[in-house]
Amino acid sequence: MEKEFNYLVDQFADLQVLRYEVPGFEELSLKQKLLLYHLSEAALMGRDILYDQNCRYNLRIRRTLEAIYIHYDGDRSCADFQALEVYLKRVWFANGIHHHYAEDKFIPAFSADYFKQLLSSVSPEYLPLVDDETPETLFGKLYPIMFDKNVMPKRTVQSGDVDWVQSSANNYYGGGISQTEVESFYGKMKIDSPSDVPVSFGLNSRLVKENGTIKEKVWKVGGLYTKAIEPIVAELEKAAKYAENERQKDIIETLVSYYKSGDLKTFDAYSILWVEDTASEVDFVNGFIETYGDPLGLKASWESVVDFQNHPATERTKVISSNAQWFEDHSPVDNRFKKKKVKGVSAKVITVAMLGGDCYPSTPIGINLPNADWIRKDYGSKSVTIENIMQAYDKAAQGSGFSEEFVWSGAERDLIKKYGFVTDILHTDLHECLGHGSGQLLAGVDSDSLKAYASTLEEARADLFGLYYLADPKMKELGLVPDAEAFKAGYYKYMMNGLMTQLVRIELGKNVEEAHMRNRQLIAKWVYEQGKTEHVVEWRKKNGKNYVVINDYLRLRELFGQLLAEVQRIKSEGDYEAGRQLVETYGVRIDLELHKEVKERYEKLHLSPYKGFVNPVMRLMKDASETIVDVKLDYTESYTEQMLRYSKEYSYLPVIND
Numbered sequence: 001m002e003k004e005f006n007y008l009v010d011q012f013a014d015l016q017v018l019r020y021e022v023p024g025f026e027e028l029s030l031k032q033k034l035l036l037y038h039l040s041e042a043a044l045m046g047r048d049i050l051y052d053q054n055c056r057y058n059l060r061i062r063r064t065l066e067a068i069y070i071h072y073d074g075d076r077s078c079a080d081f082q083a084l085e086v087y088l089k090r091v092w093f094a095n096g097i098h099h100h101y102a103e104d105k106f107i108p109a110f111s112a113d114y115f116k117q118l119l120s121s122v123s124p125e126y127l128p129l130v131d132d133e134t135p136e137t138l139f140g141k142l143y144p145i146m147f148d149k150n151v152m153p154k155r156t157v158q159s160g161d162v163d164w165v166q167s168s169a170n171n172y173y174g175g176g177i178s179q180t181e182v183e184s185f186y187g188k189m190k191i192d193s194p195s196d197v198p199v200s201f202g203l204n205s206r207l208v209k210e211n212g213t214i215k216e217k218v219w220k221v222g223g224l225y226t227k228a229i230e231p232i233v234a235e236l237e238k239a240a241k242y243a244e245n246e247r248q249k250d251i252i253e254t255l256v257s258y259y260k261s262g263d264l265k266t267f268d269a270y271s272i273l274w275v276e277d278t279a280s281e282v283d284f285v286n287g288f289i290e291t292y293g294d295p296l297g298l299k300a301s302w303e304s305v306v307d308f309q310n311h312p313a314t315e316r317t318k319v320i321s322s323n324a325q326w327f328e329d330h331s332p333v334d335n336r337f338k339k340k341k342v343k344g345v346s347a348k349v350i351t352v353a354m355l356g357g358d359c360y361p362s363t364p365i366g367i368n369l370p371n372a373d374w375i376r377k378d379y380g381s382k383s384v385t386i387e388n389i390m391q392a393y394d395k396a397a398q399g400s401g402f403s404e405e406f407v408w409s410g411a412e413r414d415l416i417k418k419y420g421f422v423t424d425i426l427h428t429d430l431h432e433c434l435g436h437g438s439g440q441l442l443a444g445v446d447s448d449s450l451k452a453y454a455s456t457l458e459e460a461r462a463d464l465f466g467l468y469y470l471a472d473p474k475m476k477e478l479g480l481v482p483d484a485e486a487f488k489a490g491y492y493k494y495m496m497n498g499l500m501t502q503l504v505r506i507e508l509g510k511n512v513e514e515a516h517m518r519n520r521q522l523i524a525k526w527v528y529e530q531g532k533t534e535h536v537v538e539w540r541k542k543n544g545k546n547y548v549v550i551n552d553y554l555r556l557r558e559l560f561g562q563l564l565a566e567v568q569r570i571k572s573e574g575d576y577e578a579g580r581q582l583v584e585t586y587g588v589r590i591d592l593e594l595h596k597e598v599k600e601r602y603e604k605l606h607l608s609p610y611k612g613f614v615n616p617v618m619r620l621m622k623d624a625s626e627t628i629v630d631v632k633l634d635y636t637e638s639y640t641e642q643m644l645r646y647s648k649e650y651s652y653l654p655v656i657n658d
């Protein structure tokens with residue numbers, strides 16, 4: 001019997017916490033599972049580093065709140081305590097006191113007096129007191145940080161005529177250091193060591209000023225954050241024993257050596273080994289990787305992703321790309337614009353098994369690394385999509401009320417429920433693996449002819465290629481869809497989104513600006529207009545609300561084909577004027593009345609704009625003689641349980657890290 005998997009785990013403030021499944025884990029070998037296990041432990045061990053990077057008070061605040069949450073024995077049902085719980089959940093979600101996305105500080109909905117009272121009611125031994133601190137002096141320190149909206153208001157300041165380094169609340173630079181000082185420090189480094197293969201200066205350190213001298217405190221064994229980095233290294237060394245091959249062992253050992261030395265040249269060596277490994281089943285990211293959090297884009301936050309190859313999905317993209325010539329030959333495009341020899345791209349798809357640091361709980365749906373430009377140029381990059389995370393998003397959306405509100409009838413809803421995800425990912429595959437690579441310019445045509453309309457038209461071309469083939473019998477023949485009905489789910493979702501629901505993301509009174517959104521509206525409106533007299537697609541009203549209805553799916557496919565032929569012609573001939581007309585007529589303007597209606601309907605659903613994930617629990621299974629016989633995944637942990645457990649088991653750093 002199939003067990004019902006619960007995707008929605010928790011909901012509070014503007015956040016929703018979901019759970020992802022890890023399909024295929026059980027079929028892996030014990031050795032691979034143990035490799036994943038140790039990499040996953042290492043993924044969780046750097047959690048405190050990110051808290052401290054985000055703001056120097058984060059660890060103190062988190063541990064103070066946790067002490068209260070665990071040990072307070074007064075009334076827990078009152079509004080104040082509930083507000084404290086929500087605040088703590090938000091701190092966990094954001095890895096600190098600033099919103100994970102908007103970056104501004106969120107203020108508790110309970111009063112400072114209440115907080116003070118809670119602090120004094122918990123036994124001091126549970127509080128993260130330093131030196132001769134008392135609960136009262138701790139309150140004095142935390143009060144402005146938590147409650148005064150003018151103190152440390154934003155995590156990363158990257159605009160405006162202010163000193164970005166000093167205005168940012170994060171902890172990448174020590175007190176008293178200015179933006180100019182940082183810029184000249186790293187500017188000089190670059191001048192002093194010119195190179196075609198430059199290291200990423202500043203990536204793994206905090207820059208501080210001590211006694212008037214500016215210097216780096218490197219994040220490494222024996223350096224800053226050593227208490228968290230040491231166990232990560234120990235766990236990586238255990239993982240190396242289960243490496244699938246010599247190269248992977250080398251990758252792990254090079255990363256360990258980088259964590260020990262802090263030498264950025266070693267990090268580059270590791271990145272090159274990593275990007276060239278496409279053979280291993282298991283893969284991972286662990287370290288100081290993305291620099292979005294630093295106002296100057298130099299210093300990287302700590303993150304980890306542990307994953308393995310998703311064979312069924314990668315096979316799917318291989319099937320598509322190995323048939324690339326067939327698709328090119330049979331497309332409705334004029335023969336002069338077709339490639340005689342076309343090469344499909346095979347997309348790589350992975351299954352995530354553990355998320356940590358800056359990838360948790362808020363998670364990317366794809367990875368594209370390494371970041372160093374010269375490595376990307378000389379060695380390429382690894383670009384992967386994470387299908388089990390996309391799947392969890394899709395499942396959660398099904399219970400959100402969105403379909404009930406915007407889809408015309410139960411018939412379409414059933415189609416979407418049954419085939420929506422299959423056709424979504426298939427359309428993405430067709431778009432990426434074939435669409436962008438299809439077609440050719442006529443000789444002598446300048447590839448920049450379409451100017452400002454180029455990216456919208458290019459996305460339209462790729463989308464139309466996917467839409468056209470989604471309904472082709474070839475899909476069934478290649479085993480990519482279960483039956484001849486499936487494409488209808490993709491068509492309905494596409495039309496509803498392009499004509500209506502994507503408008504929820506646009507401010508009232510504005511035009512459509514973003515290229516992907518313009519492309520979707522262009523396609524949906526064009527086929528709607530062209531099929532109008534035949535009623536291929538129509539608007540219908542029910543209880544005063546507008547809905548999209550598709551009456552003739554096969555005719556709709558022909559219209560997609562016609563538009564594909566036209567967009568390809570525009571590109572191949574460099575017909576700027578026709579391209580401009582198409583985008584301006586169909587892709588840009590919004591009917592204000594419809595826009596208002598759609599936004600109002602959407603707001604009534606009270607959907608959480610931001611989502612994140614809890615991880616599965618990995619358990620080592622032992623037999624009577626204590627030999628490990630298996631690794632099992634457990635999906636029952638709640639959000640609060642997981643966060644409290646991580647805080648207990650992976651709290652390696654002191655509350656102050658100088």
Ligand code: ZN
Nearest residue numbers: 431436459462
């Ligand atoms: Zn694209």
